[in-house]
Amino acid sequence: MQVKVAELRKLNNLSQQELADLIGVSRKTISTIETGRFTPSVVIALKIARHFEQPVESLFELETSD
Amino acid sequence: MTNLEVKNEEKHITLSGWFWLALGTVLMFMVITDAFKDSENQQFFNIGFVVLFVGIAVFYKIKAFFNSKKYTDGYQDEFIKQMNHTAYRHAFYCTVGVIFAVWVIGDAIAIPFTHETMSLVYLATASLSYGASIIWQNRD
Numbered sequence: 001m002q003v004k005v006a007e008l009r010k011l012n013n014l015s016q017q018e019l020a021d022l023i024g025v026s027r028k029t030i031s032t033i034e035t036g037r038f039t040p041s042v043v044i045a046l047k048i049a050r051h052f053e054q055p056v057e058s059l060f061e062l063e064t065s066d
Numbered sequence: 067m068t069n070l071e072v073k074n075e076e077k078h079i080t081l082s083g084w085f086w087l088a089l090g091t092v093l094m095f096m097v098i099t100d101a102f103k104d105s106e107n108q109q110f111f112n113i114g115f116v117v118l119f120v121g122i123a124v125f126y127k128i129k130a131f132f133n134s135k136k137y138t139d140g141y142q143d144e145f146i147k148q149m150n151h152t153a154y155r156h157a158f159y160c161t162v163g164v165i166f167a168v169w170v171i172g173d174a175i176a177i178p179f180t181h182e183t184m185s186l187v188y189l190a191t192a193s194l195s196y197g198a199s200i201i202w203q204n205r206d
């Protein structure tokens with residue numbers, strides 16, 4: 001799965017901690033989502049998407065191997 | 067869940083990993099010294115390790131619990147909760163693996179350990195694997 005959370009976060013000049021605080025999760029959650037080590041629940045994915053005002057599909061894209 | 071609670075959970079799980087790793091190391095040292103029963107210094111070492119463990123426990127209590135709620139209901143943050151569950155699974159597999167290994171090749175090793183010492187081995191394995199797993203998963 002391709003994760004574009006880091007790109008959007010940097011475009012919005014947010015640190016991992018700031019994004020985590022806005023969404024109500026730990027910084028580690030954001031860090032591991034960005035590196036692809038952790039697949040978030042639908043709730044967290046929707047919260048991130050809502051924060052950036054983007055559809056979820058633009059943040060998380062399935063690859064052919066998925 | 068407030069941001070302060072999330073940060074406390076993050077701090078708590080990190081300290082928890084180091085605490086269980088330290089406890090496992092202390093227990094493993096106690097097992098190693100027990101292997102040299104003839105040593106005059108065994109009692110000295112054992113008392114030293116108990117003092118070391120009490121020191122670690124006091125440090126952990128001060129650092130992890132004074133500013134945080136009790137975690138009897140488990141962690142709330144999604145990743146931290148998963149990290150904790152994965153660490154429990156690793157600890158379970160490691161302990162079962164060691165028990166199985168002792169059952170299979172115990173006679174071949176033939177170290178005259180008592181049942182008390184073997185129970186320390188299992189406790190040390192569980193503590194070490196839980197702590198190491200938390201620290202490994204907690205990396206950036």
